[in-house]
Amino acid sequence: MSTEGFAPRIERAASSALQTLKLENLPFGKYFTEHKLVADHIDGAWRDVRITPYQPFEIHPSMSALHYGQAIFEGIKAFRTSDGGVAIFRPGENLKRFNRSAARMEMPEVPAALFLDGMKELIRLDQAWVPDFPEHSLYIRPFMFATDHYLGVRPSETYRFMVILCPSGPFFMEPQRIFVERHYVRAVEGGVGFAKTAGNYGASMHAAAEARKRGYDQVLWTDPVEHRWVQEIGMMNVFFRIGDTVVTPALDAGTILHGVTRDSLITLLKEWGRKVEERPISLEELTSAYDAGELREVFGSGTAASVSMIRELGFEDRSMVFDPGSFEWAKALRQGLSDIREGRVSDTHGWLQRVL
């Protein structure tokens, strides 16, 4: 197989589950389309690029990703546009982030021709699965994992790259109650917080489960040294509107995931003439702003939920409550983003990549 062109060999599925499945309001992440994209990295090159039926595959018990966690992923959405076409939202940003994650985890890069052209080819083949209902989308999950059959601790010599697709309904998250986490940590300077690597998710689940036992939905992560500087909410970037300024943690420490939604919201806010600051934000700043009546909106951002409203930030000894019904900027952002993604307003930023 040539390493120049990555045109996949295609093996079609014999039958389609679409005849029995309705694409409206499907739960997120449970139903997959008929095909998957697969490529293997062997002897320093991506080989055998193929689209094959979505099926289980066998793995070796000593496969290194299972033991040492060289595993990264991305989350992207494709939308049915108002003219009946299909477009992917900013996949080039996800490709860049995927390769930054790969470099940090000592894994090989995936070229654009494999990542972007591969997912487009896959979506064209499974285009009937892109839902045509408002707020619905096709969720795209590219991922890569180490495949050596070897228990010695070293970077794997072989990897598999795959893309799978799932139709998903509107991800309306109820406004969330968030526990301000000052014991467990998500990310440290010099660590892997900026990488979309599987272990970050595995390592976050215990803190989230403890927060749920206290009656919360998720945690607000703070820095590992002083537990004073805010980082993210669960697996979303976080925004605060203080007075008429929106603040969000800066990316420079390497502890914050470079969210594509985060970047898109900042772009929209600036275009609308709103003041946005990317900088360190302390818990004292938030509590004093709250006490002064200036902390007006709190929301998270991510591909899956888009913009997610926060109705409470709780500490051991105090709590700050909000009325998400009054979050005008967050609501405008959610609507503005969805209008662009579904093609109801013109895509002046070049954020949509047409597939069909």
Ligand SMILES: *Cc1c(COP(=O)(O)O)cnc(C)c1O
């Ligand atoms: C994926 C992710 C986000 C959101 O990134 P988007 O590109 O907006 O989907 C935020 N924080 C963490 C920790 C993530 O893993």
